[in-house]
């Protein structure tokens with residue numbers, strides 16, 4: 001009997017070894033880049049989510065860049081596997097730019113892929129359907145957050161929002177800056193998108209979103225008790241709330257207010273993919289794209305400013321000069337004043353350069369294609385690590401040191417080639433102008449009307465998204 005048992009164990013071991021070998025050496029036509037696929041299913045996910053304790057490139061990427069460049073002719077490009085998916089990682093900006101330029105032909109966003117089958121019209125290819133939905137999403141975002149809206153209506157509203165919130169924080173004990181900014185930015189963006197009224201709403205939606213962000217990259221184990229399960233529940237709750245708001249407006253037109261959601265409702269007539277199930281997903285996606293990024297960048301700005309008093313002094317000089325030039329010093333910030341903020345733009349660029357909120361941008365290969373002698377197989381994910389160029393010491397000396405003055409000496413070609421905080425190609429961020437305006441206006445209101453000191457905190461790590469440990473606690477006081 002024990003012999004039968006032994007044979008069974010041996011067969012299981014042989015079968016498992018076979019699976020592991022197959023996992024580690026996937027069969028494809030062509031040559032895969034170097035790299036390890038890690039363990040079956042989890043791949044190298046644990047190494048990927050292990051915290052990196054500085055603002056430098058996440059150690060997962062940095063270690064592999066160093067390892068593979070030694071015997072790589074063209075590197076650094078490597079293969080790995082994360083959360084159950086095989087991935088090609090590119091830290092080479094030339095390859096990244098090439099891939100950005102071939103959206104829709106070589107690669108596409110992987111999240112759109114799963115939607116494609118739902119909204120393709122009869123006879124329409126998947127790629128065309130994705131293109132149509134993508135153009136719509138981009139257009140509607142630019143319509144509500146692009147330059148024209150900023151100039152026409154958003155600039156004074158943003159200035160008011162910042163003034164009101166900073167004045168409130170100045171009356172309080174030190175505030176955890178990431179927490180208060182997240183709530184402020186979420187509530188403002190959600191009010192512009194679907195009329196969310198934070199003061200009178202039972203649900204604190206900003207809490208839901210923050211929790212979701214914290215478990216965004218986790219093992220996809222949808223069982224109670226895991227952070228992935230919590231993330232899915234928060235997402236469902238949020239989508240339900242968005243759908244309820246949509247149905248309310250469809251059933252009672254007096255509830256309409258001319259915002260982002262109302263434009264989507266109007267467009268339901270002409271764009272067949274705008275169904276009552278898809279619109280909540282669209283709103284959810286725009287909120288997701290907008291709120292965490294701005295609040296993280298603003299929080300980092302406080303870290304950098306509190307460690308660099310010379311920067312604060314030069315900012316104050318620039319903004320005091322703007323106020324002095326006005327006939328009425330209390331008048332509103334104008335578009336022309338915003339565009340004249342030379343040093344402020346350097347501060348914003350420097351913060352964006354170092355921050356790199358996501359570890360990379362994800363795509364899915366539509367077909368097999370070659371980059372510098374390697375094959376990227378159809379169906380594999382591709383991670384474009386744009387932060388690698390922004391933190392390259394050959395282009396940006398002491399790359400993790402916050403030095404806004406470095407932008408004085410950088411020429412346009414170097415900037416174009418190496419600085420991509422808002423992505424590239426046809427998918428470049430539709431909220432880029434809005435974000436830069438919020439960051440600059442924040443600095444304007446802050447240095448002209450308030451003083452601040454860091455009371456405690458300031459540790460930053462990459463997990464691989466940026467996180468702030470015990471937070472950064474700031475005490476504000478109003479200037480007389």
Ligand code: HEM
Nearest residue numbers: 138141145289290293294361421422423427429430431435
């Ligand atoms: C500092 C703040 C922000 C940063 C650093 C940022 C960064 C990015 C990046 C890197 C992409 C490209 C993603 C990819 O190629 O996979 C992107 C796309 C996008 N972002 Fe932002 N973003 C910011 C704020 C915002 C805001 C405030 C909004 C909305 C109001 C927004 C809306 C979008 C949209 C709609 C896309 C998709 C564009 C497309 O596919 O055509 N973003 N963002």
